[in-house]
Amino acid sequence: MAGKPLVSIVSAGLSKFGRREGTMCRELFAEATKESFDRCSNLDPIKDIEALFVGHMGESYEHQGHTGPTLADWTGLLPKPAIRIESACASSGSALRTGIMAILSGLHKIVMVGGVEKMTHRTTAEVTEYLAMASDMPFEQWNGITFPGLYALMATAHMNKYGTTEEQMAQVAIKNHHNGTLNPKAHMQKEITLEKAMNSKVVAWPLKLYDCSLITDGASCLILTRPNIAKKYTDTPVDIIGSGQASDTIGLYERETLTSLKAAKIAGQNAYNMAGLKPKDVNVAEVHDCFTIAELLAYEDLGFCSSGEGGKMIQQGTTELGGKLPVNTSGGLKSKGHPVGATGTAQAYEIYLQLTNQAQNRQVEGATIGLTHNVGGSGATASVHIYRRN
Amino acid sequence: MSDEQQFTISTFYNFVNEKRLMAAKCSACGNVILPPKPMCTQCLSTDLNWIELECSGKLVSYTVIHVAPEQFQSLAPYIVGIVEFKNGLRLPGMINDVHFEDVKIGMDLKLCFGTSTSSQWPSWSRYFFRPV
Numbered sequence: 001m002a003g004k005p006l007v008s009i010v011s012a013g014l015s016k017f018g019r020r021e022g023t024m025c026r027e028l029f030a031e032a033t034k035e036s037f038d039r040c041s042n043l044d045p046i047k048d049i050e051a052l053f054v055g056h057m058g059e060s061y062e063h064q065g066h067t068g069p070t071l072a073d074w075t076g077l078l079p080k081p082a083i084r085i086e087s088a089c090a091s092s093g094s095a096l097r098t099g100i101m102a103i104l105s106g107l108h109k110i111v112m113v114g115g116v117e118k119m120t121h122r123t124t125a126e127v128t129e130y131l132a133m134a135s136d137m138p139f140e141q142w143n144g145i146t147f148p149g150l151y152a153l154m155a156t157a158h159m160n161k162y163g164t165t166e167e168q169m170a171q172v173a174i175k176n177h178h179n180g181t182l183n184p185k186a187h188m189q190k191e192i193t194l195e196k197a198m199n200s201k202v203v204a205w206p207l208k209l210y211d212c213s214l215i216t217d218g219a220s221c222l223i224l225t226r227p228n229i230a231k232k233y234t235d236t237p238v239d240i241i242g243s244g245q246a247s248d249t250i251g252l253y254e255r256e257t258l259t260s261l262k263a264a265k266i267a268g269q270n271a272y273n274m275a276g277l278k279p280k281d282v283n284v285a286e287v288h289d290c291f292t293i294a295e296l297l298a299y300e301d302l303g304f305c306s307s308g309e310g311g312k313m314i315q316q317g318t319t320e321l322g323g324k325l326p327v328n329t330s331g332g333l334k335s336k337g338h339p340v341g342a343t344g345t346a347q348a349y350e351i352y353l354q355l356t357n358q359a360q361n362r363q364v365e366g367a368t369i370g371l372t373h374n375v376g377g378s379g380a381t382a383s384v385h386i387y388r389r390n
Numbered sequence: 391m392s393d394e395q396q397f398t399i400s401t402f403y404n405f406v407n408e409k410r411l412m413a414a415k416c417s418a419c420g421n422v423i424l425p426p427k428p429m430c431t432q433c434l435s436t437d438l439n440w441i442e443l444e445c446s447g448k449l450v451s452y453t454v455i456h457v458a459p460e461q462f463q464s465l466a467p468y469i470v471g472i473v474e475f476k477n478g479l480r481l482p483g484m485i486n487d488v489h490f491e492d493v494k495i496g497m498d499l500k501l502c503f504g505t506s507t508s509s510q511w512p513s514w515s516r517y518f519f520r521p522v
Contacts, residue, residue: 125463
């Protein structure tokens with residue numbers, strides 16, 4: 001039945017995003033879980049939480065695999081089953097969907113889902129190499145194509161086909177940096193100008209430094225329950241009413257088009273169908289702006305505007321705070337930061353705040369329907385979720 | 391089974407080492423698969439054959455990498471692109487011997503063959519593109 005709650009979010013936590021020198025993933029994840037425990041006094045985490053599904057992209061950063069039990073140990077959740085989910089930058093979007101499946105299966109009543117990454121202790125060259133592992137090794141990595149490079153290939157194609165401009169892409173950065181100034185947990189807390197964005201150092205033409213999301217440390221988590229028991233734990237649960245996920249070729253070059261992410265389109269359509277909703281019903285969205293072009297593609301792939309109109313949509317101000325459909329009120333990956341494994345459930349955290357009126361000076365008044373769009377790699381994974389205020 | 395009967399990335403690069411651009415063709419449904427996969431992704435047949443492709447193609451999209459992984463830092467900035475061959479199949483690669491200002495989507499490029507550069511895995515041969 002369309003619109004039926006799949007699960008309810010009864011609590012959520014987010015570590016401070018930024019350069020978290022001297023911490024490891026496990027400590028950042030403990031910081032996020034502590035907030036989620038403190039928000040939900042009716043829950044006894046040690047007794048009530050039955051399993052942990054956690055998104056984490058890379059062992060390379062900390063030379064540490066086997067993340068699931070490590071994080072369970074640091075958060076008091078032993079001996080509960082704890083499983084790491086890896087889908088590159090969509091790792092915790094996938095962990096969220098796995099948690100939903102765990103509850104819908106009937107196996108669990110209450111689970112924690114989340115994600116974490118610790119990146120800033122590595123050099124830019126190292127991070128560039130680790131992130132590139134989420135692209136196709138024998139043809140993309142082998143030819144020196146980086147992650148910014150892959151999105152730059154999409155940007156060049158979009159500019160060529162639709163006339164999208166570098167200025168329009170910079171507008172995404174300006175908007176998200178503004179939103180970041182309103183989010184005390186965002187990595188960056190500063191406004192940027194068009195001039196500064198346009199004159200920043202080229203990373204992979206046409207993408208410049210200010211077109212790229214931040215290398216950030218951070219963790220995020222949600223506590224999910226069966227919908228019929230949610231009110232036992234909070235007066236203001238948020239229901240997840242749509243979940244879509246899809247896969248595409250690992251190599252960008254094998255895709256039918258470079259100007260749209262097919263996996264995101266399919267995931268979005270499946271989530272809308274499950275929720276019984278249309279793009280126009282969404283009041284607030286967090287989309288995967290790993291690069292500015294990616295936010296414009298998201299507008300189009302999610303049906304917020306038609307193909308090729310993403311550049312116009314940002315120029316018209318529709319997605320600014322105060323606009324008809326505010327996007328990335330948290331600051332997005334661009335300004336809040338992109339600790340890759342943490343991003344999917346960090347997006348859900350922002351929507352949870354928005355739909356429970358806790359987003360303070362970035363609150364979207366009267367928001368009842370929210371959406372998250374989490375993309376792995378250059379689009380080989382996409383995960384879309386739709387949320388409704390209970 | 392000889393190497394050539396295996397539809398692997400490794401065999402593809404062995405052909406590159408012989409200066410040949412090869413793709414797998416499904417005998418059952420005619421699908422041409424690049425990079426080669428051991429099973430046809432359209433009809434799931436494993437009845438495959440190698441076919442040789444012409445090395446000429448057109449540029450679909452491009453970028454200039456300024457921030458490169460360690461291994462490629464000495465080459466930066468370098469141009470990479472996605473090239474479409476006559477039958478619609480595509481490969482990414484570096485575009486050499488051209489100035490950035492002269493690169494245009496739709497321009498004619500030719501796949502050229504380099505050599506193997508490493509004794510460690512992966513010791514695949516290199517290919518790259520250059521203007522015709």
